[in-house]
Amino acid sequence: xxxxxxxxxxxxxxxxxxxxxxxxxxxxxxxxxxxxxxxxxxxxxxxxxxxxxxxxxxxxxxxxxxxxxxxxxxxxxxxxxxxxxxxxxxxxxxxxxxxxxxxxxxxxxxxxxxxxxxxxxxxxxxxxxxxxxxxxxxxxxxxxxxxxxxxxxxxxxxxxxxxxxxxxxxxxxxxxxxxxxxxxxxxxxxxxxxxxxxxxxxxxxxxxxxxxxxxxxxxxxxxxxxxxxxxxxxxxxxxxxxxx
Amino acid sequence: xxxxxxxxxxxxxxxxxxxxxxxxxxxxxxxxxxxxxxxxxxxxxxxxxxxxxxxxxxxxxxxxxxxxxxxxxxxxxxxxxxxxxxxxxxxxxxxxxxxxxxxxxxxxxxxxxxxxxxxxxxxxxxxxxxxxxxxxxxxxxxxxxxxxxxxxxxxxxxxxxxxxxxxxxxxxxxxxxxxxxxxxxxxxxxxxxxxxxxxxxxxxxxxxxxxxxxxxxxxxxxxxxxxxxxxxxxxxxxxxxxxxxxxxxxxxxxxxxxxxxxxxxxxxxxxxxxxxxxxxxxxxxxxxxxxxxxxxxxxxxxxxxxxxxxxxxxxxxxxxxxxxxxxxxxxxxxxxxxxxxxxxxxxxxxxxxxxxxxxxxxxxxxxxxxxxxxxxxxxxxxxxxxxxxxxxxxxxxxxxxxxxxxxxxxxxxxxxxxxxxxxxxxxxxxxxxxxxxxxxxxxxxxxxxxxxxxxxxxxxxxxxxxxxxxxxxxxxxxxxxxxxxxxxxxxxxxxxxxxxxxxxxxxxxxxxxxxxxxxxxxxxxxxxxxxxxxxxxxxxxxxxxxxxxxxxxxxxxxxxxxxxxxxxxxxxxxxxxxxxxxxxxxxxxxxxxxxxxxxxxxxxxxxxxxxxxxxxxxxxxxxxxxxxxxxxxxxxxxxxxxxxxxxxxxxxxxxxxxxxxxxxxxxxxxxxxxxxxxxxxxxxxxxxxxxxxxxxxxxxxxxxxxxxxxxxxxxxxxxxxx
Ligand code: FES
Ligand code: FES
Numbered sequence: 001x002x003x004x005x006x007x008x009x010x011x012x013x014x015x016x017x018x019x020x021x022x023x024x025x026x027x028x029x030x031x032x033x034x035x036x037x038x039x040x041x042x043x044x045x046x047x048x049x050x051x052x053x054x055x056x057x058x059x060x061x062x063x064x065x066x067x068x069x070x071x072x073x074x075x076x077x078x079x080x081x082x083x084x085x086x087x088x089x090x091x092x093x094x095x096x097x098x099x100x101x102x103x104x105x106x107x108x109x110x111x112x113x114x115x116x117x118x119x120x121x122x123x124x125x126x127x128x129x130x131x132x133x134x135x136x137x138x139x140x141x142x143x144x145x146x147x148x149x150x151x152x153x154x155x156x157x158x159x160x161x162x163x164x165x166x167x168x169x170x171x172x173x174x175x176x177x178x179x180x181x182x183x184x185x186x187x188x189x190x191x192x193x194x195x196x197x198x199x200x201x202x203x204x205x206x207x208x209x210x211x212x213x214x215x216x217x218x219x220x221x222x223x224x225x226x227x228x229x230x231x232x233x234x235x236x237x238x239x240x241x242x243x244x
Numbered sequence: 245x246x247x248x249x250x251x252x253x254x255x256x257x258x259x260x261x262x263x264x265x266x267x268x269x270x271x272x273x274x275x276x277x278x279x280x281x282x283x284x285x286x287x288x289x290x291x292x293x294x295x296x297x298x299x300x301x302x303x304x305x306x307x308x309x310x311x312x313x314x315x316x317x318x319x320x321x322x323x324x325x326x327x328x329x330x331x332x333x334x335x336x337x338x339x340x341x342x343x344x345x346x347x348x349x350x351x352x353x354x355x356x357x358x359x360x361x362x363x364x365x366x367x368x369x370x371x372x373x374x375x376x377x378x379x380x381x382x383x384x385x386x387x388x389x390x391x392x393x394x395x396x397x398x399x400x401x402x403x404x405x406x407x408x409x410x411x412x413x414x415x416x417x418x419x420x421x422x423x424x425x426x427x428x429x430x431x432x433x434x435x436x437x438x439x440x441x442x443x444x445x446x447x448x449x450x451x452x453x454x455x456x457x458x459x460x461x462x463x464x465x466x467x468x469x470x471x472x473x474x475x476x477x478x479x480x481x482x483x484x485x486x487x488x489x490x491x492x493x494x495x496x497x498x499x500x501x502x503x504x505x506x507x508x509x510x511x512x513x514x515x516x517x518x519x520x521x522x523x524x525x526x527x528x529x530x531x532x533x534x535x536x537x538x539x540x541x542x543x544x545x546x547x548x549x550x551x552x553x554x555x556x557x558x559x560x561x562x563x564x565x566x567x568x569x570x571x572x573x574x575x576x577x578x579x580x581x582x583x584x585x586x587x588x589x590x591x592x593x594x595x596x597x598x599x600x601x602x603x604x605x606x607x608x609x610x611x612x613x614x615x616x617x618x619x620x621x622x623x624x625x626x627x628x629x630x631x632x633x634x635x636x637x638x639x640x641x642x643x644x645x646x647x648x649x650x651x652x653x654x655x656x657x658x659x660x661x662x663x664x665x666x667x668x669x670x671x672x673x674x675x676x677x678x679x680x681x682x683x684x685x686x687x688x689x690x691x692x693x694x695x696x697x698x699x700x701x702x703x704x705x706x707x708x709x710x711x712x713x714x715x716x717x718x719x720x721x722x723x724x725x726x727x728x729x730x731x732x733x734x735x736x737x738x739x740x741x742x743x744x745x746x747x748x749x750x751x752x753x754x755x756x757x758x759x760x761x762x763x764x765x766x767x768x769x770x771x772x773x774x775x776x777x778x779x780x781x782x783x784x785x786x787x788x789x790x791x792x793x794x795x796x797x798x799x800x801x802x803x804x805x806x807x808x809x810x811x812x813x814x815x816x817x818x819x820x821x822x823x824x825x826x827x828x829x830x831x832x833x834x835x836x837x838x839x840x841x842x843x844x845x846x847x848x849x850x851x852x853x854x855x856x857x858x859x860x861x862x863x864x865x866x867x868x869x870x871x872x873x874x875x876x877x878x879x880x881x882x883x884x885x886x887x888x889x890x891x892x893x894x895x896x897x898x899x900x901x902x903x904x905x906x907x908x909x910x911x912x913x914x915x916x917x918x919x920x921x922x923x924x925x926x927x928x929x930x931x932x933x934x935x936x937x938x939x940x941x942x943x944x945x946x947x948x949x950x951x952x953x954x955x956x957x958x959x960x961x962x963x964x965x966x
Contacts, residue, residue, distance in 0.1 A: 073335065092363050099362060108302035109295020111472075113423045114505045118885035121423060149295035158293065166289040169848040172856055173689030174292035175423040175472030181293060203892035207884060209423050209473050210689050211859030212852060213895045 071139070078142055082107070083151025093139055097131075098122045100138035101148060109149035109178045113207070120206030123179040123186075124148045130186035130205075149178035152185065161185055164219035172210035180206045184220050193224050284846050286694045287713060288470065288687070297470045300442040303429040305498035309338055310365045311487045313507065314355040314374060316347020319381030319574035319877010323347070323354055323374060331357065331372040336364025340372060347376070348545050349574045350878045351510025356487045358495075381574040381877035385519045387412065390540045390569070392521050398565040401534030405525025407603050408535070413522070413592035414940045415552075415923075417542065417870035418515040419508070420581055421889060424472020426512045427484045427502030430457070432492040437464040441485070442502070444474035444688045445725030450718040452481045456489025466718040471688040475860075476580035477513040478688070479725055506882040513579025514870060517542035518552040520592040524561070530604035530611045534563030539589075541568070544575035553589035558623075558657050559597065559615040574877045575870075580727060582857070583660070583916035587864055587923050591941060594656040594924025598931050602642045608928065609636060609655055616657065618814055622903065623657055626816035626838040630655070633836050633899075634818040643935025643955055648826055652933030654819045656921030658839075659812040662912060663728045664802045668721035669738040671700055671746045671796045677783040679704065679711045679746075681739065685723025685731060686716040690915060691849025695732050696739050698845050703743035705767045706782055721797075729813075729913025732845065736911035737805035738798040746796025750785060757788060807843070809910025813917045815839040815903075817858065819925040820896075823933040825952045828945030830930055832862050832896040835922070840903045842912035847902065853914035854900035861922020863890035869942050935959075 071093035079088050080100070089104040098115075101107045101124070110133055113121030117135040124133045125147040152159040158166070161184045171177040180203065187194055187202035194202060199220050208216070221227075291297035314326075323345040331340050342355035357372065359365040402408055428441040428449075437457055443449045443466075450466040457464055471478070481489070488501035503512060519542075524535035541550015550570045555561050597615070601608035613627050631637075639653040670682040681700050687693040693713045701708040714720055724734045751762040754772050757780075764774050772780040802808075820834040837858050844850050867888040871880045881887040900918075923941060930948065931937040935955035938947045 092361075094363055102302070103304070103362065106304065107295075108298065111299075111423070112301070114884040116505075116883060116885075118883060119423070149293075153294050158290070162293040165293045166285050169285065169289075169852050171292055171689075172691070172849075172852050173423070173471060173473040174288070174297055175299065177292050178295045200893045200895065205891075207423070207889050207891060209421055209475075209860075209889065210852075211856035211863075211890070213859065213892050214855050214898050215852065216892075217895070 076139075078138060080138065080141055080146060081144070082146045083148060084145075091138055093137070095138045096134050097124070097136045097138045097141045097146070098133040100141075101133065107148055107150050111175055111178060113175070113179075118207075119176075119179070120183055121176055121179040123182040123206065125182060125186060128186070128189055130183055132205075147182075149181060152181065159185070161188060161219065161223040164223040165216070168215040168219040168222065169212075170215040170219040171208075171212045176206060176208040176210070176212075180208060180216055184216070184223070187220070188224055193226060194220065284694060284698055284708060284848065286691060286849065287697055288693060292470070299424050299470045299472050300428055300440040300468060301424050301472070301502050303431070303440040304500065305429070305431045308429070308498040308500045309491060309495060310359045310362055311356050311484070311491055311499055311501035312365050312369065312504070313353035313483055313487065313511075314340075314342065314357060314369065314372065315507065315510065316350060316352040316354065316376065317878060318347065318376060318378050319350055319383060319872065320379040321347050321376040322379060324377045325375040327371065327373045331368045334364055334368045334371045336360040337368035337371075340368070349510075349576055350872070351507060351576055352545075353483045353511070358491060378876065383575065383872040383874050383877050384517060384573055385414075385540050385542045385571045387414075387519060390519050390521060390538065392523055392536050392538045393567065395536060395565040397563060398523070398534065398536040401563040402523070402525040404527075405533050406528045407600075408523065408525045409596065409599055409603065410523045411521075411596060411599065411937075411939060413520040413595060415518045415588040415591055416868065416941055417517045417575065418581065418864055418868045419870050419887065420473075420475040420477040420513060420515075420579075421508070421884070421887070422473030422475055422477065425503040425505065425508040426478060426482050428453075428481070428488050429501070430488050430492040430499045432496055432498055434496075435459070435463060437492060439464060439466045441466055441468050441481070442471055442478060443468050444471065444476075444478040444686060444727065445480075446684050446686050446716055446718055447722060448479050448725050449481055449485070453485060453489050456486060457493050459493075468686050468716040471686055471716070474688040474726060475582050476584065476727060479580070479727060482512060505884060509870065509882040509887060510879055511576050513581070514544075514576060515581035515584070515588070516544070516550040516578040518550065518588040518592075520552055520554055520589070522592065522596055524564075524596070524600070526600050526604065528604060530600050530606045530614075532559070532561045532600065532615065534561065534565075536565045536567075538567045539569070540571050542575070543570045543572055544577045545572060546570075546577035547572055549578045549584075551585050552592065553585045554593045556586070556589055556593055556659070558617060558659055559593070559612070560617055561615075575872055582860065582919045586658075586916070586920040587861060590656055590658070590920050590924040591865075591927055592924075594654070594921065595927045595931060595937055595939065598642070598654070598928040599937055602931075608932075612655060612657065618659070618812075620811070620814065622814045622840050623816050626814070626903065627655070630816055630818040630836050630838060634820055634834065636818070639932065642932045643959075645933060645935075648824065650823045650825055650933035652821045652823060652929035652931070654821070654925040654927065654929030654932060656817050656819075656925035656928065658815040658817070658917045658920035660729060660917035660920070661812055662733060662808070662810055662910065663730045664808055665724040665730050665734045666802050667723045667734040667738040667800050669696070669723075669735065669742040669798045670721050671704075671739075671742045671798075672793045673746055673750065673786060673789070673796070674793045675786050675789050677710060677786040679706065680714055681711060681742070682714045682720045683723045683735060684715075684717055684720035685735065686726060688726050690726060690731060690853065690913075691846055692726070692731050692735065694849055695845040696735055699736055699739045700743050703740050704747065706770050726915070729915040729917065732913045733808055733842075733911050734800065734802070736807040736845070738800040740798065740805070740807055741800060742796045742798030744796070745798055746794065749794055749796060753788065753790070754780060754785060807911050809842065813840050813842070813912050813914070815917050815921065817918075817921045817925050819922070819929045821926060821929040821933060823930055823948060825934070828948035828952070830866055830926075830943055830948060832866070832894075832926060834897045834899070835862070836899045836901065837918055838901045838903050839914065839918055840912070841914055842904070842910045844902055844904070845911060850902055850914055851900045854902075854918040855898050857915070857918030858898050858900075858922050859890055859895075861919050862894070862896070862926060865923035865926040865941060865943055866890070866894070867942050
């Protein structure tokens with residue numbers, strides 16, 4: 001993994017540079033430059049309108065040259081590609097990708113925890129890269145491949161990272177788990193055999209209040225086919241069950 | 245699918261790259277393996293890793309109305325105006341209900357707003373333009389008002405002391421910060437309702453919400469199949485629940501009322517702040533003779549609940565005169581939080597012990613071994629083994645290091661009294677050979693569901709795969725709320741009783757079919773045996789059930805079961821830290837957590853409880869602090885970036901050691917005990933590294949730098965004098 005690939009998920013660090021630069025920055029990740037404007041001008045009016053669905057077409061067709069496009073307040077139709085499937089829904093243009101998933105599409109695997117990019121609970125992949133879906137408008141996700149936690153398993157077959165989470169008990173309440181798994185997935189996509197440093201860094205945008213990190217780390221090692229170090233022997237005369 | 249295959253046990257690596265760890269295999273209590281399949285994964289694992297698990301927050305119903313409180317933005321303020329019409333004019337806003345006009349703390353609610361959707365909710369609140377007049381407020385404990393009163397008893401103890409330590413320890417307000425916020429979705433349809441709550445007390449919610457819903461108990465059900473953490477804050481319905489109940493009963497439609505992250509920090513409880521003042525005398529060898537300990541607990545707008553458990557009772561402190569004062573101020577009220585009162589007390593107590601040891605010139609571990617009162621001697625053994633494991637012999641004397649990066653070692657102890665409550669369990673055995681265990685209690689991440697299934701399968705002597713668990717519903721048999729580490733110790737005896745009852749009924753059937761008395765037979769390894777002889781298979785027996793299912797019932801009133809045992813869950817934690825004396829940054833490198841745990845039902849979930857407790861303890865020690873602005877009383881960090889919680893990058897290697905005393909056979913809950921000693925042990929380790937104690941949590945870089953500075957000054961003074 002090159003340093004630049006690290007950028008999307010800056011680490012939580014200590015001290016003076018403690019908080020800023022942590023997960024909030026992830027809002028910047030993902031489809032670069034896909035502000036509503038540039039996205040529309042890139043695609044051209046008809047492309048954008050097609051992507052947004054029929055209803056928005058008339059509204060978009062005219063003003064593209066000479067000013068901001070105004071969407072809403074009425075719901076607009078959008079077409080999204082989620083877990084390889086094209087889905088359509090109607091939503092308020094101010095709707096985040098997270099709310100579109102949870103409220104419009106009833107895909108509640110992605111969780112709302114902080115709603116401002118600081119916890120990773122809502123993590124999804126957009127074109128394979130990690131994104132805090134609470135920090136992205138649903139409209140900005142149009143034309144991109146979105147992968148959510150619901151899209152990882154193939155039928156009854158779990159993704160290796162999901163299986164490793166199960167085996168290592170990498171969660172307690174499980175509320176951070178969908179986001180944590182997506183972050184692991186993004187990390188493993190970019191770095192098939194991450195070092196411990198890379199694992200810590202790659203997961204530093206995801207908060208787990210129950211404190212399952214230890215087991216999450218083990219799960220990542222296991223899912224990336226890395227040897228998990230053997231036991232540290234305990235002093236010999238204490239191996240009788242620990243008791244006094 | 246629940247992968248049952250054994251997995252390698254990871255452990256601490258050697259060299260630079262520390263690998264997070266589980267308990268060393270050799271240290272695993274022998275009988276844990278006998279009791280259960282030590283590698284059982286949580287029953288709900290697959291639902292949790294695929295996103296299929298539905299939490300309260302995930303529930304929706306057509307026509308659902310959204311609720312959010314109108315909350316006071318200041319520490320103390322009067323609502324002097326708002327524009328309800330403008331708010332109602334916002335498309336999607338249903339109604340504005342203002343019920344009060346004063347807010348006594350930031351987050352206090354004076355009413356609520358209803359809307360058809362989430363966006364209208366925030367737009368409506370903005371349009372409401374609530375205007376507030378700020379009033380004077382108080383934002384915490386004023387140390388100047390906290391004065392230790394002189395007592396004769398304490399003075400007498402101090403008379404014979406060689407040294408007297410006077411110190412002041414303080415801890416911040418900590419919020420529970422469960423990732424699933426508080427609230428509920430009430431699916432109100434016709435004259436019935438299902439309440440999907442995020443709670444750690446299914447039945448407590450049922451009791452409380454009943455009066456709001458005005459529905460008889462047979463017309464509504466409280467459900468919580470999955471709960472995104474509780475940590476003590478989710479026993480009550482709170483304002484968000486009261487609003488939801490009111491709205492559901494008046495509009496007769498589904499209601500969605502969950503706090504956002506800010507409300508969660510402001511108004512759903514916290515671990516109260518504490519100020520502990522000590523004045524203790526001790527002899528040359530560090531033996532504590534007694535003195536005075538005063539606790540001031542910062543309880544926000546509440547009037548009680550601020551006590552800190554010091555002295556903890558674990559150490560011999562001679563004659564202690566103790567006082568406790570609750571200090572009210574303009575802040576949210578506390579609620580129980582994972583071992584209420586204990587981490588704050590242990591922080592002061594453990595650091596105080598290290599200070600005493602340093603002044604007396606004795607090893608702080610030796611001092612603890614000397615002062616520890618544990619009659620079971622479990623902690624004595626833990627002290628010794630832990631010292632060996634962490635390399636205590638490499639510990640440098642406190643204040644002796646001068647490098648940039650300084651290493652420190654600390655130790656702390658814990659004990660948690662075995663508590664219990666009544667519990668009912670049903671186990672239904674079906675004709676197809678499957679069994680369903682039913683309990684109304686909830687699994688908030690503790691592994692309760694799994695523990696019940698494992699015990700039932702063991703007692704019925706059938707494969708775990710045959711057992712499913714229905715949990716988290718007020719329609720299911722009564723069970724305890726998850727607090728005080730009571731859930732598993734209370735459930736276990738009832739599970740065993742239910743399984744025994746099922747077995748008794750099943751054996752009657754066997755006797756009817758092939759003769760003899762029911763007592764001639766019993767279940768073993770999926771078979772029915774008479775003596776050593778197998779007479780029938782489990783599946784065959786089930787096929788022959790006279791009706792579709794047979795229900796075994798178990799009730800436990802909290803007394804007389806081999807699966808419950810009085811006494812303490814003892815523990816000791818060793819901590820190793822690295823302190824950068826130039827930046828003030830503390831890195832916890834390694835924690836060894838010994839925890840007496842009674843009979844282990846499920847090793848993985850038990851270890852996860854311990855690891856999680858330690859992590860919350862470190863987070864409390866180094867990062868967490870609910871900050872109120874002194875001028876306005878507004879919380880300045882009501883989010884998850886400035887209210888900092890330990891993350892992956894801060895993780896030490898944690899080695900949980902499940903400890904079983906020979907005489908302990910009862911089932912123990914592990915929610916609270918492991919969170920108690922960590923912050924104190926971390927503080928002791930930082931003191932060891934730096935040479936001057938940081939007596940306030942969180943141990944922030946600025947406080948560490950001040951301590952480093954103070955140590956340097958003291959060193960110069962000493963050097964100059966000699
Ligand atoms: S980062 Fe999106 S909910 Fe926290
Ligand atoms: S498992 Fe509960 S927050 Fe991570």
